[in-house]
Amino acid sequence: MPIALSTVIDSLPYLLQGSFITAGIVVSAMLLGLVIGVCMAVGLVFGNKCIQYSITIYIWIFRGVPVVVLLFLFYFGLFNFLELNFSAFTSVTIVLGMTTGAYQANIFRGAILSLPQGQFKAASALGMSNSQAIRNIILPQILRMSIPAWSNEYSIILKDSALAFVIGAPEIMARTQFVASRTYQHLSLYIAAGIIYFLLTWAGVIALRKLEQSLRIPGYTHHGSN
């Protein structure tokens, strides 16, 4: 067996353990981003000028600064300064979560604005408070509507998570680099890493598409045939 292949096979369990770390980072970051995104979208649409202004600044910062800069800024700078002893894993999750939160805020904001305004009026006319109308009428619809954009965001965050290796989180990329630096089998190992990332992207996108289909409202929009 060629050495390139046997190196990959030998190190595969080690790399695959890294994929659990990667998956952990991505799933936690996406969920953190979901919470941030939903709250900020609601603030952007229903909040007062001051709230809207603050959220807009947040979004611009996290859209404008490269993830790797934010990672260094938070991990070596901010968390140190605040004497927060966060692990590399936690730090990456927070930075990626806050970043995707900024993008998700825009996704959800667009979805809220695309809903027919009358439904909110109808909810109010039935005696619902604003927060009841948001929770019971608006959120269930915009979350459904946003799954395709969310799935896009998932694949971006999955790829960005490879940057975690720079602060030493033991995810796929860090492990691949570690093995490659010892065995010098760069080509085969990075191909293996690429395939793992590809499979993770594919599995996530398929799972989200299945979720979207299972939550689709009957009679609403028909993409493709079924």
Add this chain to the structure above:
Amino acid sequence: MNDSSPILRVNNITKSFGDNTILNGVSFDLVKGEIKVLIGPSGGGKSTLLQCINCLVVPDSGDIELENEQIDFSSKQDLYSLRQRVGMIFQDFNLFDHLTALGNITIALRKVKKISKKDAEQRARVELEQVGLGDKEDLYPAQLSGGQKQRVAIARALAMDPKILMLDEPTSALDPELIGEVIAVIKALAHKGMTMVMATHQISLISGLADEILFMEQGNIVEQGPPSLLLTSGNSSKTQGFCDRLNELSEVEA
């Protein structure tokens, strides 16, 4: 409270958007079981008036009294309780797209009135039955025709046990062949004694149901009276002229 004292008092309501005065001191009383119909040219302020009554649009000045209690426009609790007692039907139905016909009705019963899911569903089924949609409870709005959607919207409002039902052009968004089924439901409600304020350009609703017609123009009620007075042929009232034109239009369409 005796029966002739009004259930709703609308007193000198004004509303402007910017420099644009939409309601210019509108007042009327509504007694239990009465049906008032708002008519008048487009932009006259009918929708705005209806939305001021349940404070979806908060009036600039004036007051609203429901069941002898004045509404404090700055109190959220007052507004929520007002809206629970005043049902509203919109021109374009405004059903919740992600909920079935049944879900559209139960959601407010459960979340606003805090009724258990089982009781709410039982109540919703009764209301769906009333509007002739007993067999459609599992369908989503996108699976219903316009007339069916409007009937679900009526069932949804009625399930809240409103003291008053407001209808804002309930048949205007419907294809002509679907108008009849909604009119039938509204007429049945009238026969049961439901108190209503309705903006409509549907002649059969105006002449057949109104106890009083309010003709609105440029933010004022410029003419009011029972159809028997305003709608006699040869009458020179604005109302008569307006309805004549509506009649001509509907004849052209037919």
